[in-house]
Amino acid sequence: MHPERWLRPTPAGLLVEPGGFHIDPTRAVDRAVITHGHSDHARGGHRHVLATPETLAIMRSRIGPEPAGAVQALAYGESIEINGVRVRLVPAGHILGSAQVVLDWQGSRAVVSGDYKRRRDPTCPPFEPVRCDVFVTEATFALPVFRHPDDREEVARLLHSMAVFPERTHLVGVYALGKCQRLIRLTREAGYDQPIYLHGALVALCDLYRELGIDLGDLRPATEAPPGMFAGVLVLAPPSALGDRWSRRLADPVLSFASGWMRIKQRAKQRGVELPLVISDHADWDELTQTLDEVGAPEVWVTHGREDALVHHASKRGIRARALSLLGFEEEGS
Amino acid sequence: MKAFSRLLSSLLYTPARNAKLRLLRAYLAEVPDPDRGYALAALTGTLVFAEAKPAAVREVARARVDPVLFDLSYEYVGDLAETVALIWPATTEEGHDLRLSEIVETLTLTARSKVPELLETWLDRLDADARWALIKLLTGGLRVGVSERLAKGALAELGKVRLDQVEEIWHGLDPPYRPLFDWLEGRTPPPQIDTSRLFRPLMLAHALEEGELLGLKPEDFRAEWKWDGIRVQIVSGLDGARLFSRSGEEVGPAFPDLVDRLNFSAVVDGELLVRRGDEVAPFNDLQQRLNRKKAVARHLTDYPAFIRVYDLLFEGEEDLRHLGFDARRARLEAWVGRTGLATGVIDLSPLVPFADWEHLAKHRLGAAALNAEGLMLKRADSPYVAGRPRGLWFKWKRQADTLDAVLMYAQRGHGKRSSFYSDFTFGLWTEAGGELVPVGKAYFGFTDAELMQLDKWVRNHTVDRFGPVRQVEPGLVLEIAFDSAQRSTRHKSGVALRFPRVARIRWDKPAAEADLLETLMRRIPA
Numbered sequence: 001m002h003p004e005r006w007l008r009p010t011p012a013g014l015l016v017e018p019g020g021f022h023i024d025p026t027r028a029v030d031r032a033v034i035t036h037g038h039s040d041h042a043r044g045g046h047r048h049v050l051a052t053p054e055t056l057a058i059m060r061s062r063i064g065p066e067p068a069g070a071v072q073a074l075a076y077g078e079s080i081e082i083n084g085v086r087v088r089l090v091p092a093g094h095i096l097g098s099a100q101v102v103l104d105w106q107g108s109r110a111v112v113s114g115d116y117k118r119r120r121d122p123t124c125p126p127f128e129p130v131r132c133d134v135f136v137t138e139a140t141f142a143l144p145v146f147r148h149p150d151d152r153e154e155v156a157r158l159l160h161s162m163a164v165f166p167e168r169t170h171l172v173g174v175y176a177l178g179k180c181q182r183l184i185r186l187t188r189e190a191g192y193d194q195p196i197y198l199h200g201a202l203v204a205l206c207d208l209y210r211e212l213g214i215d216l217g218d219l220r221p222a223t224e225a226p227p228g229m230f231a232g233v234l235v236l237a238p239p240s241a242l243g244d245r246w247s248r249r250l251a252d253p254v255l256s257f258a259s260g261w262m263r264i265k266q267r268a269k270q271r272g273v274e275l276p277l278v279i280s281d282h283a284d285w286d287e288l289t290q291t292l293d294e295v296g297a298p299e300v301w302v303t304h305g306r307e308d309a310l311v312h313h314a315s316k317r318g319i320r321a322r323a324l325s326l327l328g329f330e331e332e333g334s
Numbered sequence: 335m336k337a338f339s340r341l342l343s344s345l346l347y348t349p350a351r352n353a354k355l356r357l358l359r360a361y362l363a364e365v366p367d368p369d370r371g372y373a374l375a376a377l378t379g380t381l382v383f384a385e386a387k388p389a390a391v392r393e394v395a396r397a398r399v400d401p402v403l404f405d406l407s408y409e410y411v412g413d414l415a416e417t418v419a420l421i422w423p424a425t426t427e428e429g430h431d432l433r434l435s436e437i438v439e440t441l442t443l444t445a446r447s448k449v450p451e452l453l454e455t456w457l458d459r460l461d462a463d464a465r466w467a468l469i470k471l472l473t474g475g476l477r478v479g480v481s482e483r484l485a486k487g488a489l490a491e492l493g494k495v496r497l498d499q500v501e502e503i504w505h506g507l508d509p510p511y512r513p514l515f516d517w518l519e520g521r522t523p524p525p526q527i528d529t530s531r532l533f534r535p536l537m538l539a540h541a542l543e544e545g546e547l548l549g550l551k552p553e554d555f556r557a558e559w560k561w562d563g564i565r566v567q568i569v570s571g572l573d574g575a576r577l578f579s580r581s582g583e584e585v586g587p588a589f590p591d592l593v594d595r596l597n598f599s600a601v602v603d604g605e606l607l608v609r610r611g612d613e614v615a616p617f618n619d620l621q622q623r624l625n626r627k628k629a630v631a632r633h634l635t636d637y638p639a640f641i642r643v644y645d646l647l648f649e650g651e652e653d654l655r656h657l658g659f660d661a662r663r664a665r666l667e668a669w670v671g672r673t674g675l676a677t678g679v680i681d682l683s684p685l686v687p688f689a690d691w692e693h694l695a696k697h698r699l700g701a702a703a704l705n706a707e708g709l710m711l712k713r714a715d716s717p718y719v720a721g722r723p724r725g726l727w728f729k730w731k732r733q734a735d736t737l738d739a740v741l742m743y744a745q746r747g748h749g750k751r752s753s754f755y756s757d758f759t760f761g762l763w764t765e766a767g768g769e770l771v772p773v774g775k776a777y778f779g780f781t782d783a784e785l786m787q788l789d790k791w792v793r794n795h796t797v798d799r800f801g802p803v804r805q806v807e808p809g810l811v812l813e814i815a816f817d818s819a820q821r822s823t824r825h826k827s828g829v830a831l832r833f834p835r836v837a838r839i840r841w842d843k844p845a846a847e848a849d850l851l852e853t854l855m856r857r858i859p860a
Contacts, residue, residue: 143403143406143407143410144399144400144407144420144421145407145411145416145417145420145421146420147420263420264411264416264420265343265346265347265413265416265466266411266412266413266416268347272349273347274347274349275347276347306406306410308406309402309403309406309407312400312402312406313403316400
């Protein structure tokens with residue numbers, strides 16, 4: 001049966017009707033399947049939650065020891081049946097634990113991909129394309145102006161700037177979950193072995209990543225270091241703390257921000273960013289269009305972001321495409 | 335182009351003036367001639383390519399990529415150069431850099447019809463940053479926060495000379511400025527410029543901030559009317575006269591009735607105005623004569639022009655700029671009596687005598703009746719300093735007129751406001767309970783916090799969309815301040831506002847109570 005008849009948007013989020021569960025619901029529901037741990041996807045208050053073990057660990061860290069009435073872990077590749085709907089979680093390559101939800105019911109298959117990217121990320125397994133009848137895709141960077149450069153080049157620019165301005169602190173804005181740990185891994189891979197200083201809001205998730213086996217090297221809380229210690233060091237902070245009073249202790253900081261939005265110079269300028277780093281956990285235009293080709297779905301539903309452009313592109317390629325309005329997802333999410 | 339695009343990006347991202355100065359100096363020291371000279375010309379707005387138009391750039395891009403995707407991207411990014419630079423598909427040619435000088439020199443030899451083709455081959459060769467720089471260069475307006483003064487500052491630092499030494503010869507030099515660099519780098523003596531017919535950089539005023547008068551002593555200042563014309567500099571000598579606008583462009587050819595009579599040797603600062611009988615005509619009359627390459631014969635009699643002078647920079651060969659205002663004023667008055675008046679097209683802008691600020695404030699109320707924009711305050715002892723020095727000259731504009739208009743359309747801004755609906759079209763009612771007619775557009779006057787509120791209001795009250803423009807329900811009243819209103823045949827409402835800005839957002843006022851068009855029409859001077 002065509003997924004149109006059993007998968008539909010509701011005010012609470014995408015509902016799998018015969019299964020009786022929502023995917024990434026925006027309000028408390030009876031049963032939820034969660035694609036990944038970002039707060040606009042993984043909310044508290046549901047009665048039952050199904051997610052990857054990593055996502056559940058992240059939810060425990062962010063929401064509390066009991067993020068839902070009951071939780072159930074489903075590892076990548078394993079599948080279970082919920083009221084006759086077969087559910088399988090497949091890596092999405094977005095952040096640690098992020099998954100696509102593969103749904104099979106009465107001979108048809110829909111894949112709800114959540115947020116995803118296609119390039120290598122040292123902190124999570126890569127996206128796996130799954131052929132399907134309906135593919136539900138994000139569209140955060142769905143305009144052909146968004147083509148993210150190689151993240152190694154971006155990290156090289158950061159390290160180059162640190163060499164050029166040894167007397168200044170480099171303060172990089174990163175989203176606390178995913179971007180932060182990926183950037184740390186990338187700097188370590190580029191050979192940077194000095195301590196990296198963290199704003200307090202980043203510490204817990206870095207600890208969790210380490211518990212889950214991701215080596216982040218020598219990390220120290222920035223708040224404990226004495227002022228005067230900051231010349232030449234690398235400090236990471238959530239974007240909201242960049243222009244904060246907190247950063248006054250730093251040595252004439254070079255403000256930097258690691259985000260796909262930094263591709264647009266005026267966006268960087270708007271935020272007062274001096275060293276924009278184009279590093280994103282979302283698929284860029286080429287990754288999105290490549291993915292549509294690989295999953296081979298005759299029909300695509302486009303959620304949060306710049307739906308118009310991706311719908312236009314898909315339609316030109318003979319794919320039935322429509323924008324699916326899902327409220328509650330942040331336009332500028334991580 | 336790589337060095338140039340790196341410079342532009344760094345300048346854009348660097349907020350601090352001193353850091354910009356350092357970046358520019360380093361660039362000028364490292365990059366060879368003639369590239370650095372052309373970069374300097376581009377940054378100071380001296381390099382203009384009349385044959386390359388933004389519309390042509392857009393069409394080149396829309397022909398290469400899917401035009402629907404291009405339009406969506408442009409709407410989102412809000413900047414043509416960035417959109418084209420980012421959307422241009424990579425080719426195997428990409429990364430074969432071009433020299434800035436090659437681009438500039440080729441363009442000056444290329445006819446308009448050939449520009450698109452040329453642009454396309456260049457875009458294929460350059461990387462994204464260099465594509466951005468190329469389009470900025472072509473379409474003008476780099477907007478990276480470099481003023482002409484800052485550029486001259488970098489040159490002065492490069493050559494370890496004083497800023498005014500650079501200022502003095504700047505307008506006599508042309509890109510790519512080889513003699514200038516030769517001098518600054520100690521290879522040759524200063525370039526010999528015939529300064530006798532050269533535009534001298536103007537002294538400019540700051541707007542008087544509220545409450546600022548309290549800190550100033552009335553006896554230290556002189557007052558003049560701020561005339562509502564255009565500022566001009568007369569540079570006249572044995573071989574004729576030239577008339578420059580405030581930016582140093584020649585406006586003489588449109589005013590032969592003036593230029594032919596300026597038969598003296600002096601550099602004079604004043605206001606170009608049009609006369610109506612014995613009075614100064616509204617700006618609209620002068621407008622008829624501006625932006626023309628040649629004068630229209632009928633206009634010479636319908637809109638007779640004259641220059642009301644207020645400063646004397648040179649008399650003959652003698653440079654008076656180091657003198658204080660009072661001393662220059664005495665020389666000016668004597669000169670006008672002896673020479674200026676005899677031309678028949680020059681008169682003297684009188685001083686406005688006053689005892690204290692309160693007294694002067696009363697004079698200011700009379701500005702509108704004289705068709706003056708307000709008052710100028712000039713320190714009695716200040717020399718004539720190029721640029722906009724602090725604390726010497728102030729402009730004290732007359733109280734703006736205001737009206738309550740209804741927000742009708744909003745458009746996304748450009749540049750750093752590209753994600754906000756920040757350009758607002760507002761209208762007035764034709765009659766009570768009638769229709770709204772647009773009368774103008776305002777894009778400033780509000781704070782950043784108010785912009786966020788306006789943006790949100792627009793998004794929540796949209797009734798229709800036309801590309802980047804949203805039509806909103808007639809539900810929000812904006813108090814619009816403006817300097818004056820003029821009749822206009824180009825606007826549906828029949829009226830055009832000068833310098834409209836949002837004075838207040840009237841969240842409290844029902845739209846039906848906004849002003850009528852008729853109320854505005856009554857305020858237009860005949």
